[in-house]
Amino acid sequence: MQRKRNWNIWIGFLLCVVGFLSYPFFFAQYPITRDVPWATFLIMAVGLLFLVSGLRRAFGRPQEYKGKIAGSILGVLSVAVVGLFCFGVFYASKQLPKSAGAPQVGQKAPEFSLVDTDKQQVSLASLFAAQLPATKKPPKGVFLVFYRGYW
Amino acid sequence: MAEIEQLGVEVVAVSVDSPEQSKDLQKEAGLTYVILSDLNAEAIRKYDLLHSKAGQDGHDVARPGEFLVDSNGVVRWVNLTEDFRVRARSEQFLAQARQLK
Numbered sequence: 633m634q635r636k637r638n639w640n641i642w643i644g645f646l647l648c649v650v651g652f653l654s655y656p657f658f659f660a661q662y663p664i665t666r667d668v669p670w671a672t673f674l675i676m677a678v679g680l681l682f683l684v685s686g687l688r689r690a691f692g693r694p695q696e697y698k699g700k701i702a703g704s705i706l707g708v709l710s711v712a713v714v715g716l717f718c719f720g721v722f723y724a725s726k727q728l729p730k731s732a733g734a735p736q737v738g739q740k741a742p743e744f745s746l747v748d749t750d751k752q753q754v755s756l757a758s759l760f761a762a763q764l765p766a767t768k769k770p771p772k773g774v775f776l777v778f779y780r781g782y783w
Numbered sequence: 784m785a786e787i788e789q790l791g792v793e794v795v796a797v798s799v800d801s802p803e804q805s806k807d808l809q810k811e812a813g814l815t816y817v818i819l820s821d822l823n824a825e826a827i828r829k830y831d832l833l834h835s836k837a838g839q840d841g842h843d844v845a846r847p848g849e850f851l852v853d854s855n856g857v858v859r860w861v862n863l864t865e866d867f868r869v870r871a872r873s874e875q876f877l878a879q880a881r882q883l884k
């Protein structure tokens with residue numbers, strides 16, 4: 633008897649990969665699916681369920697279904713993909729220094745003088761001295777955003 | 784972005800990138816806010832945000848940090864995320880910005 637192709641294994645693996653890629657390319661853009669990546673985990677969980685069901689077919693009913701070898705390989709790969717994602721989300725992205733010495737609410741913000749993209753010197757004081765184009769008045773506040781940059 | 788400026792708050796970004804790199808970024812992304820270049824991480828050190836050797840080629844970079852400073856130079860709101868993925872949401876910040884005088 634011709635054994636049936638074991639699609640669940642392939643669907644499961646594909647969903648794990650799609651889930652992994654969906655995070656950087658889509659879900660990370662929206663805070664609601666970024667901070668807690670539930671949507672990505674949901675896709676991966678469905679993928680793993682497909683895989684498990686495919687593997688049960690392959691090993692439980694080998695006369696009916698193919699997929700012992702492909703299922704084993706794709707199963708390991710899927711677990712690796714999911715594991716890599718968990719590593720990134722639960723460990724790698726949290727490796728930031730503590731910044732205990734950063735200015736706290738109520739403290740004076742340290743003055744600085746740096747160059748802008750036109751190589752003009754800009755200090756905290758000079759920012760408050762200049763007019764803001766949107767309001768034609770000096771700013772009420774400055775929102776300082778430190779970021780990693782290209783490097 | 785426009786809403787922040789309407790509230791009278793100037794947005795200023797700081798990184799270790801050179802002015803040229805930041806200018807390219809500004810053009811590519813169509814950014815309108817000020818980008819400052821802290822090549823030697825002077826300001827980044829003052830704000831205790833140095834993430835040493837975390838950049839490409841072991842370059843020092845800034846860890847993410849956000850500060851709202853009022854016109855007296857006093858910090859009114861701080862966000863120091865402990866997770867690179869998790870960033871401040873604009874509504875948290877805007878609520879603080881509205882209280883500035």
